[in-house]
Amino acid sequence: MSAEHGAGDPAPDPVPGPTAMPGPGAGSGEPVTITVCPDGPLLVRGGYELLDGDDRPIDPGRATVALCRCGASSIKPFCDGSHKRARFRAR
Numbered sequence: 001m002s003a004e005h006g007a008g009d010p011a012p013d014p015v016p017g018p019t020a021m022p023g024p025g026a027g028s029g030e031p032v033t034i035t036v037c038p039d040g041p042l043l044v045r046g047g048y049e050l051l052d053g054d055d056r057p058i059d060p061g062r063a064t065v066a067l068c069r070c071g072a073s074s075i076k077p078f079c080d081g082s083h084k085r086a087r088f089r090a091r
């Protein structure tokens with residue numbers, strides 16, 4: 001499984017939440033990039049900080065996270081790959 005992909009590539013495999021490999025990016029001060037996966041999640045990389053609805057930090061446990069934008073994930077805010085089963089279409 002790889003979280004790296006380019007524009008136009010198929011949606012990547014899901015990047016699960018805190019059980020995944022930790023990475024050095026989150027909170028590092030690195031520039032943040034958000035990649036919109038076609039019909040899939042938003043991949044967030046760099047020095048982001050992830051907060052819940054009450055502005056409390058969520059530990060992503062990794063440098064790159066995939067955030068669900070289809071609403072079908074069972075591990076929100078993270079993508080669990082359910083967008084494929086739900087046949088999510090962003091357009």
Ligand code: FES
Pocket residue numbers: 014040041042067068069070071072073078079080081082083084
């Ligand atoms: S975008 Fe992947 S489960 Fe929602």
